[in-house]
Amino acid sequence: MAQSTVNGVRLHHETVGSGPPLLLVSGLGASSAAWAGVVPVLAQRHTVTTLDNRGTGRSDVPPGPYAIDDLGDDVAALVDRLGAGPTAVVGWSMGGSITQSLLVRHPGVVSRAVLLNAFPSYTRLQDAWLDAGLALRRAGVDPVTTGIDSMPWVYTPRLLTDHDAALAAAELARKDPYPTTLAGFEAQAAGLRVYDSRPHLPRVTTPTLVLVGAEDVLTPVAQSAEIAALVPTARLQVLPRGGHGMVLEYPDDTLAAITAFLDEAPGAAS
Template structure:
């Protein structure tokens, strides 16, 4: 598997599929590129897709030192540099949306269009409720996983799709990397920088997302100049998978619309 080299020497595994103008897909916290397995082919009618394993996940290096969403954004650019990609569309969901914000702010000339899904501006956003945080921190891992599944998908969809699921975290991550991912996402704060985003932006969110409350979509759309907001009724956090029949065409229409 090819690797790019981050500015600090960390090796970053990356994957390219399909053909056409590049679309970078950024996964959620503590997940590798497998997060996108179920839907990445939806974009290959008009785009090639570029994914990476964040530092700490997949086949990338797993240094035991602080991580941050700004550093993850610079890692994305290191991958683009290694691939010889000057400019790309960027679609990030959950923590990947936080990373995508920094890609657009720190490297504006590298981002053609930006899609932010089920994400937030960070510490000045709206947090999950205390009951959600307590359930996810349950000492019983199986109970915490059941809670996470319920936050990701509706019961009806889970009944029809019993798994395996690829959005529950990279099972091979070492503990130190998992903790550092959690802190990186929790400390994200792009509030003051959001008005500097110049790329045309689409914000997508499920109306029933309790993991990353839907109010954050409105905050992002209000802070980013000219941003468009689309809410998917009934969708939870993994809207891009359960509601792919609506979400993938919505994103593609935005990316391929005339400039």
């Protein structure tokens, strides 16, 4: 465990494993703990770094809003501080937006990129989903209840029809020793909802896998297809099973796709 100050913000980060460098970037309101279930697997073949984006976990929560480019600049500065670049990067959901910013603004930092359940810009429905989540948090609703309300957007019926398992997954929020504050969530949300990568994606030259589950209703396949069509070096891969949380619900299939891409020889991505 370590902390580094970049761009005036103290970021918590951890590095484990051995092999080629790999950076995992979390989504909206999520700390590096979101990757806890898959880090041990990835660390068998990679030197894996996770971080708490500003506003989450053990990182600072400076006044918002946080532009996605600011979060991307944080990541680029951290990679430089650690001497870990160029590194492969996997960005999940909002982490995919941060990774798109890295690809555009800091291409030398990224050797290969995986955009996992990502999107180029918010739709009106995603805005409404975000408004609902903000309303619950601002009302002080219990985090487990808030999580249950969002579950149909994240998981597939495979989990949701098992009520005991779904409730157990939601209860994990109560055990989080470093929960995201309302201020941190609001600051990330404010930057996320106005981010639009589309004008800049044609400039990307880094090998990129755009990976999504066919059952993702929060960031549907059409949004991943839009990214892949705009990035000259991108490949779209749609897994037949899995929603927005497929790295949690279908970790074996998701990690198999990610590691196969990361293991490809240079020049084999496009």
